[in-house]
Amino acid sequence: MELIEYPASNIRKAALCCMGTICRVLSRAQNAVDNGGEVFAKALEKVIPCFINIINTDSERTVVMAALETINEMLKEGSSSMVSEQSHVSSITSAIRNVLQLKTACQDEDDEDDYDEDPQQAEHDEMLIEYAGEIIPSLAKAMGGQAFGPYLAGALPLLVMKTKKTCTVAEKSFSIGTLSEIVIAMEDSIQPFAGHLVQVFVQGMQEEDPEVRSNAVFGIGVLAEHGKETLFTHYPVILSVISDLIGKEDDQCVIDNICGAVARLVLTNTEAVPVAQVLPRLVQLLPLKEDQEENNTVFKCIHHLYGSGHEAIPSLIPQLLAVFAQVLGTTQIKEETQGLIIQIIQSIHNQSPDEFNRLLTALPQDLAVRLSAAVCGSS
Secondary structure (H helix, E strand, C coil): CHHHHCCCHHHHHHHHHHHHHHHHHHHHHCCCCCCHHHHHHHHHHHHHHHHHHHHHHCCCHHHHHHHHHHHHHHHHHCHHHHHHCHHHHHHHHHHHHHHHCCCCHHHCCCCHHHHHHCHHHHHHHHHHHHHHHHHHHHHHHHHCHHHHHHHHHHHHHHHHHHHCCCCCHHHHHHHHHHHHHHHHHHHHHHHHHHHHHHHHHHHHCCCCCHHHHHHHHHHHHHHHHHHHHHHHHHHHHHHHHHHHHHHHCCCHHHHHHHHHHHHHHHHHCHHHCCHHHHHHHHHHCCCCCCCCHHHHHHHHHHHHHHHCCCCCCHHHHHHHHHHHHHHCCCCCCCHHHHHHHHHHHHHHHHHCHHHHHHHHHCCCHHHHHHHHHHHCCCC
């Protein structure tokens, strides 16, 4: 631990990384050896205050970034022990707030003129805030949404402040992306904050920068998923903004996230979405090209609509079969999603085998073979 005070910043960073690695090893071993939990807890009692002190007082940005990154890695691996002590949680959240408010020593180190003249330092400052922000959803996941709620109440205004029109694109993208990850980590416990967050995401969906729009569209989708009833009254506004956006959007990642958001809205409150209007356009955009993770959300939505016998499905079966054939057996979807698709394919075949076979003849041979294999259960 003495090396974290070494004059050379590279040595200090290496010392921090080593301390983090030792803690992660102790975390893995705590249930495998006698008194392992006690040893790990004692290590945290020494290490966490040390890291927090570095974040607040070290004058080198890269060293502080290393401390933030290591805390985040430790949270992901030894989460329960790290958040079991109130003092650990309080000190970590306090350090995050200090970074977000530019109150740490390394953020005060240079005057404004020096800052303007050194683009690398400006980039490091942005990265510093991003590293601090990444800890927030990790902490929320480790603590559980309900327990983390009071801490989010303190951090939320600092993140929302960085979404204002006057903020840089990097600040908006970071803050909206972080808020989206917090929503996922908080799950249903995000509901008390949903009314405020929906305004942030809707505003972000109308920004000029595509990355900001993409993050905001993703955010509104996961907020609908976890906010549930608290967002139902906001559906008309959300759907109106999405409708305007999809009509003019040319960024593929934004388009993919729009599809994912619409799917989440449908899954959460099918009756509030004009499915007959939006589903044909949604199917037309499949499979998604840039953010392929959202393929899983969209196909889950289609499975839901098919299973409920929605009136919009039958006319789209030819297009759906063509899309299914394109993604089966590929990395574009998860294994669980492939299972849902195969269920639909087998159901379509069982209900109308002659029509199914007729539709196969209209497809390229390789796609028809995939669908045939799915019917036999060998995809």
